[in-house]
Amino acid sequence: MNYPDSHLSDQQLLLDVEGELSAHEGKMARAHLSACWTCRARRQEFEGAITDFVRLHQSEFAPDLPSPSGPRALLRARMAQLSEASPRGLARFWLSRSLAVAMAACAVLALGVATSGLIVKRTGRPRLQAALYYMPDSRLTPGATVLLHRSAVCSQSAEGNRSVPVSLQRQVFQEYGIPSADPQAYEVDYLVTPALGGADDIHNLWPHSQSTTWNAHVKDALEDRLREMVCEGSLDLGEAQQEIATNWISAYKKYFQVDQPLPEHRRPRADSAR
Amino acid sequence: MTPRFPVSLATPLLPIAASTRRGDAHARLHEDVTAVFDQLRDPLLRYLWTFGLEVSDGEEVLQEVFLALYRHLDAGKPVENVRGWLFRVAHNLALRHRQRTRRDSEVQLEASDAERAADPAPNPEACFANDQAQKRVRAVVDALPEQDRRCLFLRAEGLRYREIGEVLGMSLGAVSMSLTRSLARVARSAER
Known part of the structure; x- marks a missing residue:
């Protein structure tokens, strides 16, 4: 490209007008334009053509647009709807919810001690779509405990969780937006197991998917481990309750020192049919 | 309207961070x-x-x-x-x-002509030159292939060549050639 010795092409002129030439090319073009009246006139013609088109565009293709406030409000409402309902949003929520759950669990456990009952005010229930639940929704299942001393926990039978009445199971499915759930696909599970002082309350129950890797049998293994530690005195009961309510999967990884459930924990235990 | 977007529109917009609540x-x-x-x-x-x-x-x-x-x-x-x-x-x-x-709903400039003819302009004499120029440019734009018209419309909305290429699936060179061709036609129409 030797601009001083030859005229600029139409494309080069337009690219120069548009600021789309590289720094070097732009410098060369300007050097040529400063010496060439013909190219400067042609460049001016391109500027004029742009002006002509912009005038046409503004008069023909720029309708008087209504205020954006209505469409903006509609967009925001639709986004809010999506963020409530989208399964992905929910899935990501599981990844980042530990703080919220921890706060909820702390509130639950503190009040549980004071009232030996429960706990969280129930507000409008979000309706969730059927999904694979390996963690409860903290808005629905923050966890609930009864006031029990360690000795009371450890003196009671270590057998599996009490079975949840069918009517209560139905309520749990209803709350989670899966009223016609296949009972075989879920186990209505205690978040804080009664074997660790968990309450028989809907705030402490959730539909645990059977088909996930982190299924109810894995959680049973964690509960057994925590109870063992509480009863041998190496773990505080309140701490055990809080860890399981906050994020039972993290607790499992912590106490078994693994990243994935151990194969023997994924299957039902031989001595129990929970 | 006051722009509220805090950064350039060419700046990547990032998704939700997994670590954020x-x-x-x-x-x-x-x-x-x-x-x-x-x-x-x-x-x-x-x-x-x-x-x-x-x-x-x-x-x-x-x-x-x-x-x-x-x-x-x-x-x-x-x-x-x-x-x-x-x-x-x-x-x-x-x-x-x-x-x-199922309708060819490109804006029909002829229809705009008819509307404008029915619409009494406040100062027809003063508007005559502009009106003639716009008719001339409209005739040129109307005769362009759709892809070339799209390039012009997108450029008029402020998109850079690279962005136009992304929207229309064209190379940078093809966008540049399209705009050069179209604007050269508009420029030539003014010479007649």
């Missing part, structure tokens, strides 16, 4: 998408208008466009060039809308 992250995402909406709603609506979409239809399409942006970011995917991305989605949805309605 859900409520905060969604609130931030709502704000980001709303800010982009405030800044680009008018240019996008005008671009949809060039497909023959009435404003009300255009508003509907735009809702789809911005919800697509929201879903995209919510799914954890980044957007490298927000403006280019939105115009591309709007372009594709407008094409689909036009196919669906």
Whole structure:
């Protein structure tokens, strides 16, 4: 490209007008334009053509647009709807919810001690779509405990969780937006197991998917481990309750020192049919 | 309208960070998408208008466009060039809308002519020169292939050549040649 010795092409002129030439090319073009009246006139013609088109565009293709406030409000409402309902949003929520759950669990456990009952005010229930639940929704299942001393926990039978009445199971499915759930696909599970002082309350129950890797049998293994530690005195009961309510999967990884459930924990235990 | 988007539209818009609390992250995402909406709603609506979409239809399409942006970011995917991305989605949805309605709804400039003829101008003498110039340019633009017209419309909405290429699936060189060809025709029409 030797601009001083030859005229600029139409494309080069337009690219120069548009600021789309590289720094070097732009410098060369300007050097040529400063010496060439013909190219400067042609460049001016391109500027004029742009002006002509912009005038046409503004008069023909720029309708008087209504205020954006209505469409903006509609967009925001639709986004809010999506963020409530989208399964992905929910899935990501599981990844980042530990703080919220921890706060909820702390509130639950503190009040549980004071009232030996429960706990969280129930507000409008979000309706969730059927999904694979390996963690409860903290808005629905923050966890609930009864006031029990360690000795009371450890003196009671270590057998599996009490079975949840069918009517209560139905309520749990209803709350989670899966009223016609296949009972075989879920186990209505205690978040804080009664074997660790968990309450028989809907705030402490959730539909645990059977088909996930982190299924109810894995959680049973964690509960057994925590109870063992509480009863041998190496773990505080309140701490055990809080860890399981906050994020039972993290607790499992912590106490078994693994990243994935151990194969023997994924299957039902031989001595129990929970 | 005061632009609320805090950064250049060419700046990547990032998805929700996994480490952010859900409520905060969604609130931030709502704000980001709303800010982009405030800044680009008018240019996008005008671009949809060039497909023959009435404003009300255009508003509907735009809702789809911005919800697509929201879903995209919510799914954890980044957007490298927000403006280019939105115009591309709007372009594709407008094409689909036009196919669906089965009508060639490019804005008919002749219809505008008729409307203008029926509309008494306040100062017809003063407007005559401009009117003639616009008729001349309209005739040139009308005769252009659709791809060339699209390049002009997108450039008029402020898109750079690279963004136009992304929207229309053209190379940078092809965009440059298209605009050069079209504007050269407009320029030549003024010489006659």
